[in-house]
Amino acid sequence: MNNKNIIEQYDILASVTSPHSFTVVEAHGAGFKDETGKEYVNLNEINRQLGYSNLHFTKMMKDCLDSAAPEKTSQYKNRLYHHIVETTNNDFQKILLTSSGSEAVEWAIRVSRKRAGRYEIVSFWNSIHGRTYLASSVSGNPVRKTGYGPLAPGIVFAPYPYCYRCQFDESPDRCNFRCLEFLKQKIKSESSQGVAAVIVEPFQGAGIIFPPDGYLKALREWTAENGIELIFDEVQSGLGRLGHMYEYQRLGVVPDALLLGKGMGNGLHISAMLLKDIPDADPKIMTGGSGDLPLSCAGACAVFDELRKEEILDNVNQVGAYWHEALTKLAQKFSCIGDVRGRGASFAIELISDQESKKENNRLREKVVGQLQNHGFLPGQWHSSIILRPPLSITHKQAEDFVCCLERILDIEGI
Ligand SMILES: Cc1ncc(COP(=O)(O)O)c(C=O)c1O
Known part of the structure; x- marks a missing residue:
């Protein structure tokens, strides 16, 4: 065969x-x-x-495999953290390396719930946040959910601003973000008023859908005013795909959590959750993952090295x-x-x-x-x-x- x-x-x-x-x-x-x-x-x-x-990536892989004595294993993680902290201009003070985007999504949601003491999560139609139970439950993609209920409770969905097919037949130049008003209305009438976080892709990678200018800024303002965390899932929009390092920087909107993944390892499994801070007890339950293996960190370093050139x-x-x-x-x-x-x-x-x-x-x-x-x-x-x-x-x-x-x-x- x-x-x-x-x-x-x-x-x-x-x-x-x-x-x-x-x-x-x-x-x-x-x-x-x-x-x-x-x-x-x-x-x-x-x-x-x-x-x-990519020659640099291949060399980094080889160097790492040739030198992976246990005492040297943190050298790549160390380099990677420098890259992340420098390119995000120290907007985030805590990093967890995870092995998939789904895992980063799960942690970001769990941490936001713990910190807020509330559990509801707002997400968007057509979003993709991963394949695991909670990550697929917060994804607005029916194909991944149909027949697999019950899904995780406490999730409120709202339409993402897909302006070519606006749910409200509006046009972005005169709509005053009617879909954002609808989101607020949905929360008012559907939730237990215990929203911990909004998770959103700065652009939806599956359908390449961009929100209109100003929408994410308005979402940031509303979440901040209401003590709701804003999680930016930049698994697709981050690390150069849109022509700059991170979409949050182009937008001038700093979220409470930033998630990276996919191309970050150029084919190796590595992703990251970046936070401003973390509840004291949480690091204990986060140990044991395999996101920071030296080879994956070396791969991600090669990606950052190249992007930063x-x-x-x-x-x-x-x-x-x-x-x-x-x-x-x-x-x-x-x-x-x-x-x-x-x-x-x-x-x-x-x-x-x-x-x-x-x-x-x-x-x-x-x-x-x-x-x-x-x-x-x-x-x-x-x-x-x-x-x-x-x-x-x-x-x-x-x-x-x-x-x-x-x-x-x-x-x-x-x-
Ligand atoms: C925006 C976004 N977030 C999260 C994920 C999940 O990442 P992973 O497949 O590494 O679990 C994906 C997967 O495509 C994604 O596109």
Whole structure:
């Protein structure tokens, strides 16, 4: 039995993950080559911020494995903490390294509850916070929850500001954040008035949805006025994906807890919860995790080293500016594109049946993505959107080739 068959036969995820399984013979940045010589660009890879075969990352792995004598094991954690503290300008005074984003989410919620002496959590429709029990309970994604009840109690959901499909038929320039008023109303009428925290992604990574300017600032003000903690889940928005280190810094909104993960280890399991402080008794129950293993810390150090050199962030900003312009032009040319949204290395191209009804066109999305895959481009998908979340080392040429390929496909589809 070859490797492909055994995965297809035994892997629980085989039927739901990409039908493409590759024997990769060469990989670099966002691209790789299979055994037939065919080249691919991975446009949906949030676990590898630096991409494949990054020389510095590989060297750090090797150095760490060669030198992992027990007395030296904290050297990488030490370096990593310097990176985190310096890049967050000391906005947070306590750090817990965890092994997954879900684990960081769980701890942030538990700590906020303990500190507040209240237990209710506010979260948002379409959010993704993880796969474990509490993390999936606070996620606004029905697929992960259906049939798995009872879910964790005490969670109030509100619509995330998805302006292209506003729940209130408003437009962001004149809505006065009606959805935020609705959130407050929901809490008033649905909760026991014991909200400990609001957990929110500064942009929703699954659907690449950005709140309108000022929304998160208004949310910060309201939470602060009401003694409610604000948890920013920057597992996707942090560490360069949007063209700067952290989204909270661009927004000028400092949350009470900041969560990092995914690309932080460039493929290794490491994530982090950053807090302003922590109740005295809590560290005792947090011991025993495996988030701070030397190899993972070394991997995360390599990611920070590279991001702090700034060439990668410059690249993300250039690719993002190009995609914004080129994809907006495509949206003007093809009426099947309802919305193009994104920044940096995160874009969504939402396909619709017609401009008036904005009906999601999943059939077209499936067809277009299938053809993109045949041409070697591997994007993600969310509802009727084509999702682009490549490694941050994607080249301008790869970004351009993707747009040309998409245009050719849409030209042939004649829409
Ligand atoms: C924003 C966000 N938070 C948390 C998580 C959970 O992270 P993990 O899969 O590492 O548990 C994810 C996973 O995709 C995510 O996108």
